[in-house]
Amino acid sequence: MQEITYREAILAALQEEMRRDDKILIMGEDIGPSGGPFKTCQGLYEEFGPARVRDTPIAETGFVGAALGLAITGYRPIAEIMFADFLGVCFDQIVNSIAKHRFMSGGKVKAPLVIRAIGGAGLRFGAQHSQTGESWLLSVPGLTIVCPSSPNEAYGMLRAAIRADNPVIVFEHKALLSTKGPVDIGGPIPPLTGPRVLRPGSDATVVASLAMVGRALEAAELLAKDGIEAEVIDIRSLRPMDTGPIAESVRKTNILVTVEEQAQIGGWGGEVAAQVTESAFDYLDAPPARVTLPDYPVPYSPPLEDAAIPSPERIAATVKSLV
Amino acid sequence: MQEITYREAILAALQEEMRRDDKILIMGEDIGPSGGPFKTCQGLYEEFGPARVRDTPIAETGFVGAALGLAITGYRPIAEIMFADFLGVCFDQIVNSIAKHRFMSGGKVKAPLVIRAIGGAGLRFGAQHSQTGESWLLSVPGLTIVCPSSPNEAYGMLRAAIRADNPVIVFEHKALLSTKGPVDIGGPIPPLTGPRVLRPGSDATVVASLAMVGRALEAAELLAKDGIEAEVIDIRSLRPMDTGPIAESVRKTNILVTVEEQAQIGGWGGEVAAQVTESAFDYLDAPPARVTLPDYPVPYSPPLEDAAIPSPERIAATVKSLV
Amino acid sequence: MKAKTAKPQRATAKVRPLTDKDRLDLFRMMVRIREFEEEVQRSYLEGLVHGTTHLCQGQEAVSAGTGIVFREDDYIGYTYRGHGICIARGMDAEAAFAELFGRETGVCGGVGGSMHLTDIDKGLIGAFGIVGGGLPVSVGAGVTAQLNGRGQISATFFGDGATNIGAFHEAMNIAQVWKLPVLFICENNLYGEFTRINHTTPYEDLIKRAKGYEMAAVQVDGNDVEAVYAATAEAAGRARAGGGPTFIECMTYRHRGHSRTDPAKYRDPKEVEAWLARDPIKLYEAALIKRKLLTKQKAEAIIAEERAAMRAASERAAAAPWPDAGIDFQALTFA
Amino acid sequence: MKAKTAKPQRATAKVRPLTDKDRLDLFRMMVRIREFEEEVQRSYLEGLVHGTTHLCQGQEAVSAGTGIVFREDDYIGYTYRGHGICIARGMDAEAAFAELFGRETGVCGGVGGSMHLTDIDKGLIGAFGIVGGGLPVSVGAGVTAQLNGRGQISATFFGDGATNIGAFHEAMNIAQVWKLPVLFICENNLYGEFTRINHTTPYEDLIKRAKGYEMAAVQVDGNDVEAVYAATAEAAGRARAGGGPTFIECMTYRHRGHSRTDPAKYRDPKEVEAWLARDPIKLYEAALIKRKLLTKQKAEAIIAEERAAMRAASERAAAAPWPDAGIDFQALTFA
Numbered sequence A, B: 001m002q003e004i005t006y007r008e009a010i011l012a013a014l015q016e017e018m019r020r021d022d023k024i025l026i027m028g029e030d031i032g033p034s035g036g037p038f039k040t041c042q043g044l045y046e047e048f049g050p051a052r053v054r055d056t057p058i059a060e061t062g063f064v065g066a067a068l069g070l071a072i073t074g075y076r077p078i079a080e081i082m083f084a085d086f087l088g089v090c091f092d093q094i095v096n097s098i099a100k101h102r103f104m105s106g107g108k109v110k111a112p113l114v115i116r117a118i119g120g121a122g123l124r125f126g127a128q129h130s131q132t133g134e135s136w137l138l139s140v141p142g143l144t145i146v147c148p149s150s151p152n153e154a155y156g157m158l159r160a161a162i163r164a165d166n167p168v169i170v171f172e173h174k175a176l177l178s179t180k181g182p183v184d185i186g187g188p189i190p191p192l193t194g195p196r197v198l199r200p201g202s203d204a205t206v207v208a209s210l211a212m213v214g215r216a217l218e219a220a221e222l223l224a225k226d227g228i229e230a231e232v233i234d235i236r237s238l239r240p241m242d243t244g245p246i247a248e249s250v251r252k253t254n255i256l257v258t259v260e261e262q263a264q265i266g267g268w269g270g271e272v273a274a275q276v277t278e279s280a281f282d283y284l285d286a287p288p289a290r291v292t293l294p295d296y297p298v299p300y301s302p303p304l305e306d307a308a309i310p311s312p313e314r315i316a317a318t319v320k321s322l323v
Numbered sequence C, D: 001m002k003a004k005t006a007k008p009q010r011a012t013a014k015v016r017p018l019t020d021k022d023r024l025d026l027f028r029m030m031v032r033i034r035e036f037e038e039e040v041q042r043s044y045l046e047g048l049v050h051g052t053t054h055l056c057q058g059q060e061a062v063s064a065g066t067g068i069v070f071r072e073d074d075y076i077g078y079t080y081r082g083h084g085i086c087i088a089r090g091m092d093a094e095a096a097f098a099e100l101f102g103r104e105t106g107v108c109g110g111v112g113g114s115m116h117l118t119d120i121d122k123g124l125i126g127a128f129g130i131v132g133g134g135l136p137v138s139v140g141a142g143v144t145a146q147l148n149g150r151g152q153i154s155a156t157f158f159g160d161g162a163t164n165i166g167a168f169h170e171a172m173n174i175a176q177v178w179k180l181p182v183l184f185i186c187e188n189n190l191y192g193e194f195t196r197i198n199h200t201t202p203y204e205d206l207i208k209r210a211k212g213y214e215m216a217a218v219q220v221d222g223n224d225v226e227a228v229y230a231a232t233a234e235a236a237g238r239a240r241a242g243g244g245p246t247f248i249e250c251m252t253y254r255h256r257g258h259s260r261t262d263p264a265k266y267r268d269p270k271e272v273e274a275w276l277a278r279d280p281i282k283l284y285e286a287a288l289i290k291r292k293l294l295t296k297q298k299a300e301a302i303i304a305e306e307r308a309a310m311r312a313a314s315e316r317a318a319a320a321p322w323p324d325a326g327i328d329f330q331a332l333t334f335a
């Protein structure tokens, strides 16, 4: 295990995979000599050259669509979307072409491609540069959607995503980029999808994604002080969504709280709550609760943005109100 | 009450409103002299002329963005998206500009605009022309999203949407265009949002949208034969989502089934189930059930498409399995 | 109104001259495409084709004239109106009909349909139903061609209306900046659905679009199969040699409406008449008869053969079973 | 590397000649914008401005030279790098600072931030953070201007990099087809973030983009405020008279990095040097001194005045309260 940042973990995964398979290439804005605005591609250009590390014009529809063209003709492209908010610009290519091409071809076409989108709030970037984007694609069959919450997950899931033979959207979080954690460099490829229990607990099940995972763990610490043991689960993948382990946890804790950095309506929390209610109905002591962003865009002003993002205190209070 | 089709109802609403307020104009592809591919604009060009009934180039980003520009400078534009599937092409304008502009301006800018999107399956149009699109925008604060399920709703909700001072997305369904029903021409403007009980019942609550409403009503007929009285509710609006009346119904029936023409993950059914579970937890005799499309794109072949769309029989069977 | 024929195009030095066999093949291919589409239309009226379908009668010279240029390992992208290039590329007619009929034996197992005929093994990378949606994908295939370094090219077919959408712009710009071996083949049939080009575009000669990218461009009479061949062969030669992309505008006309429900009343009868008089098949038949490569009788025999062949393929397709609703869709969606 | 100056532009018959007062106003406005941005930068380093901010030092001539042309009832759209035009348009500096500081007194109540300064009452219809996103919106404002029939125009500011995205293409095409009174003002500062234009665009003279739409176009030295004025005034006159849109390319350069975290190491020092030598304010100061409209002392006095004014405005803004987290966001989101 090596202590590195989320940013370094992404870079390590890209380097390692690109060294392993020269069919892998990456495209994006300012990812070449300048290494990417968030420096997630630092050094790739120098090592792999302009053919495999491609600076693109500001044309997300163009290069994300190109990724599909590369994928169905033998390459394994990775497209970096600088801010997840910009997924809206290439939304059509993703939902109508990338997600459906294999299906519409009767299963004959393979589309092994990865779209990395760096999103999230908390950095005072305002309404158009602070969205995680997680929910925009939630309802689109044909996509695999994953959300790494730590350096180790960023490293492992990205490697797994690159090796998958289907389109995978990897949502990364800009507030996590500089966070450090142990990473199993060169370790086995982890499962791409499915939740993971990060902290065992018997009193409540708290499910979170991306930056909310860390806040859920902090909330668990606060709750522990009051003798409440929360089981914290990182949902990891939104598509496919495997709530089996979550239901299993709820059968033990009888309480479910989801935490996501998005508005409630249309968030993944509703899906988790509904599935768990279906599979563990008789075990629920209270209706599942959801901690989310308020139902308006992310405000710029620090006190307003801070108040909008679920805090450990808010998460803990929600759990307390149920146990 | 006049017996007219869903198509005629849309047209009547457009005509009536455009006669009332000359600030209202409509833009879209082939909606001018040719009256629109689905003939929802027949005669508007002749009556209101090229300035207010504008044929656009194939450029959804361009004319949907233009709608915002018109709205914030004093007009009340309506944009027609020929197939809801094409919302992906202008997704950025909707989620990042239209939905947020008022908010980002500190509330100073008004954006009274309507986007009409004609979607839905059942007509053998294949994967890229059969989506309702309902869920794509479900998670976007700042939007009002409505789904008329009958000629009267199409007429009333469109009039209400045009009069709203905020962006409203109206999802219409192409399989409903030729269906007839009584319409209260010139009647009072109905509430734009909020569910409506269409058939009272005491044994189960079935909530549906768009074309699924008719199928839910058919299912209720089938169930009635077996002595099961289903209360059928048209959800009408997805944003804001008012599940109060649904919970109220569930407190009476103790059973909730949602029916939507989309995949389950990311659909609105999960949100309804989660909200109702929260507000009527102790009244639920069984976990809410959801009848949806399977988790793959809409197939072209008739038997495959028919098997994918929730049928009255499937809805009835789901209800039966719970009561 | 006179049918628009293109300005004479530049000399095509590097182009392999057509042999007499090529010419007869071109004629037969145009006939085959015509008969395929006529059979689709007939089948649609019989209820065998479902939903909608977009026919290309009148535009066969573009499919045939370009199709003969492509190599086995080239990549071809197109639209819902792409039946022509699929047939020109050798897609099995029975499998194509079966797809349109929604049958198990369809080239996409009946899952795709009329708008999505795809056959990756033949380099037919996909039919895109979203206007402009296929262009960026073909740009990606162009990157593959460039990276492979084997002189492959990527060709993408689209209509006049598609030049108004953002995806077209981004694809053209990237292809030019990256000097990709991509052929942008624009079938300018003067209409996007029911709206004439002059209502949606600043001009009718779309070759002008290419100026915004300083991309090599040529405008040809899209109803003159040999002109289409020459322009495409030259552009392909340049692309294979690393000379970058070319925008090829083919001036043509669809004989039928936009889709099967469209009577095309919005078109000036004089315009229709003028273009029907320039039917690419009739024009070429006359030319080959003049060249003594063909006689009226031989031409009719070819037409009869192809009609019979398409009819037979369609009948076999119509006899094929429906896909099993129990089929494993997960496998269709995920590898 | 020599700083790129534009080809001499066409005669501008219809343009009102600048008065001496105009000239001094233009100078003062450029100074004001410069001092505003310098104060923003200082405040950012002090932690008063949050997140990121995109400065326009070096591009002041574009904001000042165009700003003087606009009427009160014109519509102006711009980007995250739009502080300059907001100030030129008379946005209250204190309210602008307060917005950047996230304070209650901000022009958007602190909700928008540096990338979204908007003041609809002044015709400042919005700052768009998505590249190209503002252009279609300005096209819509152009439709409004055309429908109102009062000779209004809609102007939209964007960068060189924005010409690579689809929204640009769709906006240009629609504006030309509908003959809208829209001014497309491209501030070509040669870079999109950290990438030089030659890596993303087929050429560096973006005026060529306009050819793809047959749109009137002009390229001017964006560091020559009077050249910017003349080109803009001519285009505005044409637009107000129903003559349609114009693409105005202003060749300029940003003195600072893309955003506050960018040291701009990717630029050739010679290029930077050449452009710094053509600082629009220094150039104009020299020109006005030559014209005897200004003395070195007077110029310094103006600079000192504006600096003090911006400093004072910033200090007042910094003293303003934070917005109340309990504020009614529903009201901000819905009318």
Ligand SMILES: Cc1ncc(C[n+]2csc(CCOP(=O)(O)OP(=O)(O)O)c2C)c(N)n1
Binding pocket: B029, B058, B060, B082, B086, B089, C081, C129, C130, C131, C158, C159, C160, C161, C162, C163, C187, C189, C191, C192, C193, C258
């Ligand atoms: C983004 C998008 N907008 C609208 C449509 C609906 N539509 C299908 S074909 C068509 C016209 C296309 O015209 P053109 O590009 O000239 O191709 P043609 O049909 O003439 O071959 C339109 C508007 C679509 N499929 N995609």
Ligand SMILES: Cc1ncc(C[n+]2csc(CCOP(=O)(O)OP(=O)(O)O)c2C)c(N)n1
Binding pocket: A029, A058, A060, A082, A086, A089, D081, D129, D130, D131, D158, D159, D160, D161, D162, D163, D187, D189, D191, D192, D193, D258
């Ligand atoms: C659609 C989209 N893609 C990428 C970005 C990230 N981004 C912000 S500014 C910028 C560069 C824009 O360059 P240019 O248009 O030349 O404007 P300038 O910043 O030079 O004024 C990029 C890539 C964005 N905001 N929107």
Ligand SMILES: [Mg+2]
Binding pocket: C159, C160, C161, C187, C188, C189, C190, C191, C192, C193
């Ligand atoms: Mg056409």
Ligand SMILES: [Mg+2]
Binding pocket: D159, D160, D161, D187, D188, D189, D190, D191, D192, D193
């Ligand atoms: Mg720039």
